[in-house]
Amino acid sequence: MHYHWNWRIYWQQSPDGSGTYLHTLFVGLGWTLALALLAWAIALLLGIVVGVIRTTPLRWLERIGNAYVELFRNIPLLVQMFLWYFVMPELVPTALGDWIKQMPPPWGAFVPAVLCLGTFTSARVAEQVRAGINSLSRGQGMAGTALGLTLPQTYRYVLLPMALRIIVPPLGSEFLNIIKNSAVALTINVVELTASARAMQEYSFQVFEAFTAATVIYLLVNLVVVLLMRLIERKIAVPGLIGPSGGPAPAGH
Amino acid sequence: MKRLASLIAATVALSAFAAFSAPANAQGLTGTLKKVKESGTITIGHRVSSIPFSYYDDKQHPVGYAMDICYKIVDAVKADLKMPNLKVKLLPVTSSTRIPLMANGTIDLECGSTTNNAERKKQVDFGMTYYVVKYRFVSKKSAHMDKIDDLKGKTVVSTAGTTDINALNKLNTSRNFGMNILAANDHAEAFLMVETGRASAFLMDDILLSGLVANSKNPSEFSISSESLGLEPYSLMLRKDDPEFKKLVDDTMTKLYTSGEIMKIYDKWFMKPIPPKGINLNTPVSDALKNVFEHPTDSPDPSVYK
Amino acid sequence: MFSGFDFNVIERSWRYLFFDGMEFTLRLTLFAMAGGVVFGTLLAMMRLSSIKPLAWIAGTYVNVLRSVPLVLVIFWFYFLVPYMGAWVVRSDTPIHVGAFASCLLTFTMFEACYYCEIMRAGIQSISRGQVSAGYAIGLNYWQTMGQIVLPQAFRNMVPILLTQTIVLFQDVSLVYVLSITDFVGAASKVAQRDGRLVEMYTFVALIYFISCFALSLLVRKLQARIAVVR
Known part of the structure; x- marks a missing residue:
């Protein structure tokens, strides 16, 4: 075979002047995590709001919620990245568009990437939130009304605290998804982990060493998140319920 | 690492499912020429926006100065292998995919705007210089x-x-x-x-x-x-350690240069209106390039071209 | 809002967008779905097998591939497949694998992990009594699986399998990172050449939205019908 392995490549200096190749990869990991965490905050916030309005008795609110979810589910993430990065700044007023485009790197690409990942994942979180609320017995909502709570109060004090605890496991897998999906941001020049591995390949020509390192790092991150999730799930599980079940996985990543 | 090892093992095992044609026997040939003879196709890697070397015209077809030179080499391959019906496959590549794709055999010849330098020469090989930038x-x-x-x-x-x-x-x-x-x-x-x-x-x-x-x-x-x-000198990229194909490429290019035919191709792309918009780059041959055409070289050393 | 934009660019390039780009996307989606369902079903059978090493191999395979980004898997396969091929046919030089074959292998192997989990749930939804009944009338493992369990599991899971295929259809767009001409790749090449990103990407988003939304409505209808039959 014509491929020359060189596992010591990680400790060689990268030509971008920041340090060794290994250092470049860890900087990439940092961006991956920053991207995933910020987008996750947006996804949770928007997802809970949209999920809730899809379960309210108000039909028009429910329709808006449904339209929101369909919009983000039926366009590929890559295309959504392009919409946020290339299209959005041209459609807003020129001054704002220019301000967005001239944000110093990496923010000019990082901010659209966070917004894109956040909204994309929020549609998926909304699905989980809705399923969680719908899984509660109808009596709970009625009990709230009977106590004289308003609709928002019923959600705030009765439905949401239960629903959110129930959906912790599926939310955990959505968090794993957001880490993986953040790699799509490399198409708009965010130098996250996969992009750092690709850059390492371009500079050093050591294709497989670069991708092996990235793969191992992703697996380790995954492992850490899974362990953390297990801890959280145990802490937060609703007493008296059967608990994490192995139901059919929904389609998706 | 155990998980990784099992991933690799599984992928390798499964790749056996993909049908790979059993190699026919092509006697006496080595490297790329042998591969082309056996498969009946040659794959050219091209660019999409390296104007005027290798880019898409208004019908999304790759054209350009480098493409024309490449087709001369394809003609030479056809003549050499006595395969007039050799199939030419075109594959778009980018600056970051071209070298691994050449190394892993996906493309046989890259016709774009690739700098020939000493570092890259450790991974791939180059034909004669055809432009200096x-x-x-x-x-x-x-x-x-x-x-x-x-x-x-x-x-x-x-x-x-x-x-x-x-x-x-x-x-x-x-x-x-x-x-x-x-x-x-x-x-x-x-x-x-x-x-x-x-x-x-x-x-x-x-x-x-x-x-x-x-x-x-x-x-x-x-x-x-x-x-x-x-x-920097530009050249066609080919696989490393493939003397037979390298010789064919070098000979074809040298003949193109010494016969003066190269100037027709040069004028077509640098001195005349080119697709898609019919603009004219109006760039006469530089002294450095004129020198290369007179004394063809595949040197990666920039000082040779000063 | 769209003044100053030139939507003619779509009219000028639609043949390329659909006959080159979309054709590649659809061909890859359909073949990868077929391959993915077959390989995914095999993986599911392995995961549920009583032979421990088989279950372990399939489980690790699925878990590893589900832990890394598809973009990274696409890079891996595009560069690695020719070397694997050389290893398989015992050649000392990497063998030629075209862009389509390479992508097909990538998506088949990757999506199989997701189809596997769906089929596993499908198989587990069949009552154990049916399997015992199969063995009782003298069928072997393959006959029981092929004639009793899998047809039912498959039918029950058709809606979810199709939903996963819509995801696959969207995922195929990621071959853009290899500069391959799928639907998005075709659009971006025209968009960048003509400087018409806004028009092109809006159009692409619209086409994806219409087709995926229509497909998901169809799947929902199908789901309702299957639910009645059951």
Whole structure:
């Protein structure tokens, strides 16, 4: 075979002047995590709001919620990245568009990437939130009304605290998804982990060493998140319920 | 690592499912020529926005100076193997995929705008030099940037996987330019970043910049720097350690140069209107290139071309 | 809002967008779905197998591939497949694998992990009594699986399998990172050449939205019908 392995490549200096190749990869990991965490905050916030309005008795609110979810589910993430990065700044007023485009790197690409990942994942979180609320017995909502709570109060004090605890496991897998999906941001020049591995390949020509390192790092991150999730799930599980079940996985990543 | 090992083992085992044609016997041939003879196809890697070397015309068909030279080589391969019906497959590549794809056998010949340098020669091989470029940068006229020093502290883009981006990195590390360096996926995208104001300048090989500017919506908006940053030879890329194919490529190119036929191809792409918009790059042969045409060389050493 | 934009660019390039780009996307989606369902079903059978090493191999395979980004897997395969091929046919030089074959292998192997989990749930939804009944009338493992369990599991899971295929259809767009001409790749090449990103990407988003939304409505209808039959 014509491929020359060189596992010591990680400790060689990268030509971008920041340090060794290994250092470049860890900087990439940092961006991956920053991207995933910020987008996750947006996804949770928007997802809970949209999920809730899809379960309210108000039909028009429910329709808006449904339209929101369909919009983000039926366009590929890559295309959504392009919409946020290339299209959005041209459609807003020129001054704002220019301000967005001239944000110093990496923010000019990082901010659209966070917004894109956040909204994309929020549609998926909304699905989980809705399923969680719908899984509660109808009596709970009625009990709230009977106590004289308003609709928002019923959600705030009765439905949401239960629903959110129930959906912790599926939310955990959505968090794993957001880490993986953040790699799509490399198409708009965010130098996250996969992009750092690709850059390492371009500079050093050591294709497989670069991708092996990235793969191992992703697996380790995954492992850490899974362990953390297990801890959280145990802490937060609703007493008296059967608990994490192995139901059919929904389609998706 | 156990998980990884099992991943690799599983993928390898499963790849057996994909049908691979049993190798027929092609006697006496080696390397690329043997592969081409056995498969009946030759795969050319081309670019999509390296104007005028290798780019899409208005029908999304790859054309250009490098493509024309490549087709001469394909003709030579056909004659050499006595296979007039040899199939030519075209595969778009980018600056960052071309070298691994050459190394792993996906493409047999790359016809684009690839710099021949000593470092790359450790991975791949090159035919005879067919163009000589200098690094310059393009920026908006309104930014008033013309010298390399004007790049200091600016946001500068170049294309990922090119020697140009290495040169930018070097400016930052050895001369403390403090630039924000962006890596775009291809030349057209990098140029668009300057056009839309995401970057102040795009450092690239000068002739490619001329092509991009001439084809842009508003060419008068841009200027190309007068100061340049080093010189590099372009050539066709082929696989390493493949003397038979390398000889065929070199001989074909040398004949093209010494017979003067190269000037017809050169004029077609650099001195006449070219697709898609019918612009004329109006770039006469440089002295360096004239010298190469008279004394063909495949040297990666820039000083040879001064 | 769209003044100053030139939507003619779509008219000028639609043949290329659909006959080159979309054709590649659809061909890859359909073949990868077929391959993915077959390989995914095999993986599911392995995961549920009583032979421990088989279950372990399939489980690790699925878990590893589900832990890394598809973009990274695409890079891996595009560069690695020719070397694997050389290893398989015992050649000392990497063998030629075209872009389509390479992508097909990538998506088949990757999506199989997701189809596997769906089929596993499908198989587990069949009552154990049916399997015992199969063995009782003298069928062997393959006959029981092929004639009793899998047809039912498959039918029950058709809606979810199709939903996963819509995801696959969207995922195929990621071959853009290799500069391959799928639907998005075709659009981006025209968009970048003509400087018409806004028009092109809006159009692409619209086409994806219409087709995926229509497909998901169809799947929902189908789901309702299957639910009645059951």
